Structure formats: C-alpha cells, structure tokens
Amino acid sequence: MPTLLTSTGYGNTGSSAATNILEEFELVKSFGNAEFTFAHEPDGIADLENSLLEGHRLKTDLAVKRFLKLSQDLSADYNYRNCFNGKFEKITKEYIKSVIPCDWDGWWHRSDETEYLSERQKKKIKILRELYSLYLRDNTSYGLYEPDNWQPTYCPLSKEYYANLHSLELKNDFLKKTRNFTDKLLKETGVKDSKYKYILLDQAVPPISFSRYLRYFTSPKVIIVDREPRDLYVMNKVFWGSAYVPTNDIHIFIKWYSQTRQSRKNDLSDLNKIESGEVLFMQFESFIYEYDSSVKKIINYTGLSSNEHKYKLKHFNPDLSIKNTQVFVNYPELQNDIKLIEQNLGEYCYNFPYTKDKTEKKEEKYFFMDEINQKFHKMKKSSKLLKGTRKYFLNIIYKYTRFYRNTHDPNLRINLFSSIKIFLKLILCPFELLYYYLKYF
Numbered sequence: 492m493p494t495l496l497t498s499t500g501y502g503n504t505g506s507s508a509a510t511n512i513l514e515e516f517e518l519v520k521s522f523g524n525a526e527f528t529f530a531h532e533p534d535g536i537a538d539l540e541n542s543l544l545e546g547h548r549l550k551t552d553l554a555v556k557r558f559l560k561l562s563q564d565l566s567a568d569y570n571y572r573n574c575f576n577g578k579f580e581k582i583t584k585e586y587i588k589s590v591i592p593c594d595w596d597g598w599w600h601r602s603d604e605t606e607y608l609s610e611r612q613k614k615k616i617k618i619l620r621e622l623y624s625l626y627l628r629d630n631t632s633y634g635l636y637e638p639d640n641w642q643p644t645y646c647p648l649s650k651e652y653y654a655n656l657h658s659l660e661l662k663n664d665f666l667k668k669t670r671n672f673t674d675k676l677l678k679e680t681g682v683k684d685s686k687y688k689y690i691l692l693d694q695a696v697p698p699i700s701f702s703r704y705l706r707y708f709t710s711p712k713v714i715i716v717d718r719e720p721r722d723l724y725v726m727n728k729v730f731w732g733s734a735y736v737p738t739n740d741i742h743i744f745i746k747w748y749s750q751t752r753q754s755r756k757n758d759l760s761d762l763n764k765i766e767s768g769e770v771l772f773m774q775f776e777s778f779i780y781e782y783d784s785s786v787k788k789i790i791n792y793t794g795l796s797s798n799e800h801k802y803k804l805k806h807f808n809p810d811l812s813i814k815n816t817q818v819f820v821n822y823p824e825l826q827n828d829i830k831l832i833e834q835n836l837g838e839y840c841y842n843f844p845y846t847k848d849k850t851e852k853k854e855e856k857y858f859f860m861d862e863i864n865q866k867f868h869k870m871k872k873s874s875k876l877l878k879g880t881r882k883y884f885l886n887i888i889y890k891y892t893r894f895y896r897n898t899h900d901p902n903l904r905i906n907l908f909s910s911i912k913i914f915l916k917l918i919l920c921p922f923e924l925l926y927y928y929l930k931y932f
Contacts, residue, residue: 492674493520493682495711496689496793497527499698501751502735503727504718505775505815506693511806512778512789513691513714516799520682521691525570530707531697534561536669537704543590543665546655549599555591555652559583560605574692576679586672590665593653598646606649620645669707689793699751701770702760712793715765718775719841720748720832721819729822741828745835752839768792776816776841779809817847 496513500506507524514521530536534557542554562583565571571579608616623645656662682690689712696704698715705711728738737743754761755772764770771792777785790797819829833840 492678493687493690495673495677495695495708496691496714497693497695497711498691498714498716499694499696499701500716500718501698503723503731503733504716505778506714506716508775508778508807508812509714509716509773509789510691510693512786513689513793514806515802515804516795517801518686518688518795518799519691520680520687520689522570522574522680522693524693525574526694527571527574527692528694528697529561529565530673530695530704532561534558536707540656540665540669543654543656544662546657548653549601551654552599552652553601553604555587555654556602556605559587574680575676576681578679579676582672582675582679585675586668587652589668589671591652591654595651596648597651598648599651602649602651603647616645616647619647666706670709673708688795699754700758700761702758702764705764705769712771714771714773714789714792716773716775717752717839720745720836720839721829722816723748724828724832725819725822725825726815728825729818741831745832748836748839774841776843778807779813779816780844782809813847817843820847821849 496519498506498509498513510521510524513519514523528535534554536558539554539558542550545551562580566577566580566583575582623643656665677690680690695708696711696713698717701713701715705713723736724738724741724744727733727736737747755765756762761770765772771788773785773788786800787797789795790800819825
C-alpha cells in the first residue's frame with residue numbers, strides 16, 4: 492500500500508508550495524490542497540487519546556461522541572467523500588467500536604450535548620420529566636440510607652462510552668488500532684500499489700508537537716513549511732485578512748509568531764526528528780531562491796527520483812512565486828512594524844540573496860484587511876438589527892418551503908400573523924442593508 496505523504500504549515504506559510512512540487516512527481520497521488528486534519532483538529536484523534544489516557548468517566552464519553560460528531564461532519568464534506576470513497580464515517584465507527592470496550596444506554600447531564608434536539612423534542616422531555624415526578628411522588632422512600640435528599644428524574648437514554656488506557660499494553664494497542672484505522676482510510680483512496688508510491692494529503696499532521704501525531708500513521712513522510720515573518724505579517728495585513736493570524740497588533744503578532752514556533756526548538760523529540768531526517772523542515776523562500784537544492788532535499792527525503800519529476804514547473808514555478816516574497820519592501824507605511832519584527836524575530840527572517848526593487852503601486856488598489864474586518868466587527872457589536880439580517884433570507888426560504896410542502900399538516904402551517912411578519916422582513920431587508928452602508932461607509 493502507498494505511504495502517506497503530507498505537507499503542513501502554521502497557517503498561510505506556503506505549505507501548498509511543497510504540495511505543488513510533490514504533485515509534479517508521477518508516483519505521487521495528490522488530493523490537492525484540501526486539508527485532512529481529522530488527527531489533530533479539535534475533537535480529533537489526539538483529543539480522543541487524551542481523554543482515554545485520563546480515563547475520566549464523563550470526559551471519555553463526551554470525547555467519543557465529539558469524535559463521532561466530527562467524523563459525521565467531515566464525511567459530509569466533498570473532499571472527504573471524494574478521497575475516502577464515501578466511507579469515512581463508516582470506518583470511523585468501526586474504529587471506535589474497536590478501541591472502546593464499554594458502551595451502554597445511559598445518561599448524564601451533558602450526554603446529549605452533541606445531538607440536535609428540536610424544540611418539540613425538548614418540550615416532550617420536559618413533559619415526561621413532570622409526569623415521571625408525579626408518578627414517583629408517593630414512591631420515593633428507599634431502604635438504603637441516603638444522606639442527601641435524592642429525587643429520581645426522567646432521563647432520555649443515549650449511548651454511553653468508556654475506556655481507560657491505564658497500561659502500556661493498552662496504550663500500544665490503541666496506537667496499533669489507530670494505525671489500522673488510518674491504513675483503512677488510505678486504502679479507500681483507490682490508489683493501487685503498482686502505480687503510486689505515495690498518497691499526498693495536505694495538513695494530515697500539524698507542524699507543532701508532530702512527534703505524537705506521527706504515531707497515528709504507518710511510516711508517514713512529513714514536510715513542514717514556514718514563511719518568514721515580515722512577509723507573513725504584511726501579506727496577511729494587506730491581502731488575506733485571515734483572522735487566525737493576529738496582524739491587527741504588531742506586538743501580539745510577534746508574540747504569536749514566536750510562541751507557535753517554540754515547540755520546534757523546545758520539544759526535544761520534535762527536534763531530533765528534524766535533525767535525524769524523519770521530518771523535513773523547509774523554508775518557503777528556499778523553494779524560490781534555492782529551487783534546485785530544495786527539490787533535491789525533497790527527493791532525498793522521500794526516496795523519489797529526479798527521473799520521476801516528469802511535470803516539473805507545471806504546478807510550482809519559482810519565477811512566478813517570487814512575486815510572493817519580499818512583499819514587505821513595497822509598504823513604507825509599515826516599515827516601523829517591520830523593524831520591530833526584525834528586532835524580535837530576527838532568527839526567523841530569511842536571508843534573501845538580494846533585495847527586490849520596490850513595486851510601483853500607482854495603479855495597484857490595496858487596503859488593510861484588518862481595518863475592514865474591525866469595521867464589520869464593530870458593525871456587528873453596535874447594532875441588534877444586524878443580528879437578524881443575515882438570517883432573514885434563510886428563515887424565509889425555510890419557512891415558506893416548509894409551508895409549501897406541508898400544507899396538509901395543520902401543525903406546520905404558518906398562521907396569518909407569521910406570514911405578515913415574514914413578508915415585512917423580506918421587504919425591509921434591503922433598506923436595513925442600505926442603513927448600514929450609509930452609516931459605516
């Protein structure tokens with residue numbers, strides 16, 4: 492079976508460049524830049540393992556349910572359906588069944604947290620609890636001594652789960668079954684052994700604390716890509732506006748950048764894996780200014796050959812991508828911020844072989860995304876009217892569709908008052924948007 496190959500980064504750091512280069516090798520089957528993060532995103536495999544290691548009687552149950560809910564959500568995603576042949580959720584359930592020895596019908600106060608309950612279901616539970624209380628009103632004396640006044644109540648039963656990885660044997664067994672789980676997923680990609688050497692999935696392993704995540708796959712190959720901080724700061728501030736990169740405050744950005752890279756230096760196991768070649772660390776800028784040597788490093792790390800690089804420059808061309816480097820020289824209004832970055836994050840700044848000429852911006856239209864984001868955030872906070880604006884059309888479509896499909900069901904018919912209210916919302920919505928436009932722009 493082909494081996495997992497993945498490129499990963501810290502967010503907008505250029506890992507797609509590694510993905511694009513790897514796609515040019517004929518023995519690599521790529522699923523593009525779609526991210527497959529089920530091992531390390533919240534409620535993924537790592538969070539499941541953490542709870543099972545602790546063995547808390549409630550945390551284990553909720554961790555399993557959140558993992559199953561995550562798999563349900565991910566299986567609905569086109570990329571997961573396409574990659575894993577529509578079997579991601581099915582294989583996930585089989586995996587949970589193999590690693591969780593105890594399951595039963597039970598209840599605790601957050602046992603239904605991952606389930607969606609309609610208003611009708613909530614009312615039904617409330618009524619049943621009241622009836623249950625009335626039924627037991629004269630039957631609450633017990634032979635056992637209870638120091639507290641305990642009153643039984645109606646509880647809607649659901650599946651409960653428990654496991655405790657309390658021994659080395661159980662921990663190893665969990666990792667073995669986890670690797671079987673990921674192997675099954677890779678088999679569903681439909682890649683035949685005779686044609687491909689690697690299956691390329693983007694972001695399957697994170698760039699931090701990656702030593703633990705490598706254990707979830709059978710002999711994976713991981714390429715970590717980072718981008719120098721000056722360009723990351725400017726490009727996000729001017730072009731991308733990604734809210735998970737804090738560029739609205741230069742001091743926060745410096746702290747964030749430094750701390751997100753610390754594990755690469757502080758975690759000895761991670762550092763050893765980089766130094767021993769188990770994981771390949773690459774700088775995005777090196778793909779452009781040191782293209783030949785960078786490709787050679789990838790070839791040596793993966794075991795691919797230069798002869799297999801049959802689609803060279805088809806997906807990644809350094810002559811084009813060079814436009815995405817030294818962007819910070821084009822924005823003199825940000826030079827004070829750049830100096831702070833160089834003073835505090837100098838060790839992460841790439842040593843460019845030469846300085847690019849400044850790009851003329853006379854005809855270039857640009858604006859700071861952070862300022863736009865802040866304006867809309869202020870808009871959202873300052874007005875209660877905005878809260879309902881986005882929901883108007885969805886509510887209208889949903890209610891009228893339901894009304895149209897269920898005209899014979901008296902319980903689902905919309906009364907006259909509701910119809911008028913919906914109609915007025917539809918009419919007033921454009922005026923409300925105009926109000927915001929005039930007020931903020």
